[in-house]
Amino acid sequence: MIIDCHGHYTTAPEELNEYRRLQVAACECGGSGCIFPAPVISDDQIRESVEGKQLRIQRERGTDLTIFSPRAIGMGHHVGDAKTSEAWSTVCNDLIHRVCQLYPENFAGVCQLPQSPGVAPANCIPELERCVNELGFIGCNLNPDPTGGMWTDPPLFDKWWYPLFEKMVELDVPAMIHVSGSCNPHFHATGAHYINGDTTAFMQFLTSKLFKDFPTLKFIIPHGGGAAPYHWGRYRGLALDMGLPPLKELLLNNVYFDTCVYHQPGIDLLLDVIPAENILFASETVGAVRSIDPETGFYFDDTRRYIDASKIGDDAKAKIFEGNARKVYSRLKV
Numbered sequence: 001m002i003i004d005c006h007g008h009y010t011t012a013p014e015e016l017n018e019y020r021r022l023q024v025a026a027c028e029c030g031g032s033g034c035i036f037p038a039p040v041i042s043d044d045q046i047r048e049s050v051e052g053k054q055l056r057i058q059r060e061r062g063t064d065l066t067i068f069s070p071r072a073i074g075m076g077h078h079v080g081d082a083k084t085s086e087a088w089s090t091v092c093n094d095l096i097h098r099v100c101q102l103y104p105e106n107f108a109g110v111c112q113l114p115q116s117p118g119v120a121p122a123n124c125i126p127e128l129e130r131c132v133n134e135l136g137f138i139g140c141n142l143n144p145d146p147t148g149g150m151w152t153d154p155p156l157f158d159k160w161w162y163p164l165f166e167k168m169v170e171l172d173v174p175a176m177i178h179v180s181g182s183c184n185p186h187f188h189a190t191g192a193h194y195i196n197g198d199t200t201a202f203m204q205f206l207t208s209k210l211f212k213d214f215p216t217l218k219f220i221i222p223h224g225g226g227a228a229p230y231h232w233g234r235y236r237g238l239a240l241d242m243g244l245p246p247l248k249e250l251l252l253n254n255v256y257f258d259t260c261v262y263h264q265p266g267i268d269l270l271l272d273v274i275p276a277e278n279i280l281f282a283s284e285t286v287g288a289v290r291s292i293d294p295e296t297g298f299y300f301d302d303t304r305r306y307i308d309a310s311k312i313g314d315d316a317k318a319k320i321f322e323g324n325a326r327k328v329y330s331r332l333k334v
């Protein structure tokens with residue numbers, strides 16, 4: 001079985017976008033974004049939104065199940081207040097739940113959290129509990145920078161985050177570190193802000209005692225771990241200079257990387273540097289890069305091809321395609 005641990009509902013029916021437009025417009029006028037009724041979307045509309053897209057791609061590429069969450073760039077935690085974020089998260093998560101109910105063999109749910117700049121992340125606990133306990137979700141996406149590129153909230157090792165981490169441990173769910181859109185013109189969202197977010201979170205984990213305090217807390221750093229694998233020597237050296245244990249001991253019981261790296265040399269480097277036990281197969285389809293690579297003739301995000309073509313053995317492939325996802329997302333039962 002091939003489990004893709006990173007897919008977003010980027011193809012949701014237009015009614016969802018219309019609802020969000022109303023929210024954003026209300027917030028821009030100084031009002032609240034939580035006053036609008038949830039959009040009415042039929043099961044047929046949901047079927048239509050994934051049949052020719054995610055489901056077709058699963059069939060074509062020979063993957064089986066996608067760990068599925070709301071559109072990341074759409075989370076927009078920096079828009080409006082916490083109540084707006086709560087209403088938006090509820091609507092998005094309910095829709096993911098409906099996709100998973102319609103296609104239980106193909107999708108497993110991961111939730112968006114109602115984070116908001118300057119608001120302690122403990123406010124996310126009720127929605128996380130609802131999604132896991134009532135909707136059967138198996139994880140969450142955690143935005144390390146709910147300000148959308150300004151980084152004014154405390155870093156991930158701050159006690160600010162601890163109540164949410166305690167709840168994740170209690171529920172036994174991992175978080176994928178995932179920023180949303182960028183409102184800082186210096187940072188292109190998917191090209192710079194995403195990769196910055198991944199790399200920044202990695203370094204925050206490296207310099208913290210987070211995993212001493214939470215030995216079973218689990219994070220997935222997407223997009224191949226940002227710059228971390230490429231600069232593994234730098235990070236090993238920094239850890240050594242700081243008198244810290246080797247990275248394997250310091251981080252690799254808790255931190256995992258996905259395979260959303262869109263060329264063969266990048267995947268080969270990831271597989272070479274990071275132990276197979278810490279890599280989860282992912283494509284982020286339909287997502288950040290949607291075109292065909294003119295150098296290969298295949299879609300950039302067809303990441304299965306790169307793993308298949310790599311030199312790693314069958315045992316490592318089985319871990320990356322399935323075993324590690326089952327270990328990290330321990331609530332996954334399909």
Ligand SMILES: [Zn+2]
Pocket residue numbers: 006008072178222284
């Ligand atoms: Zn993503």
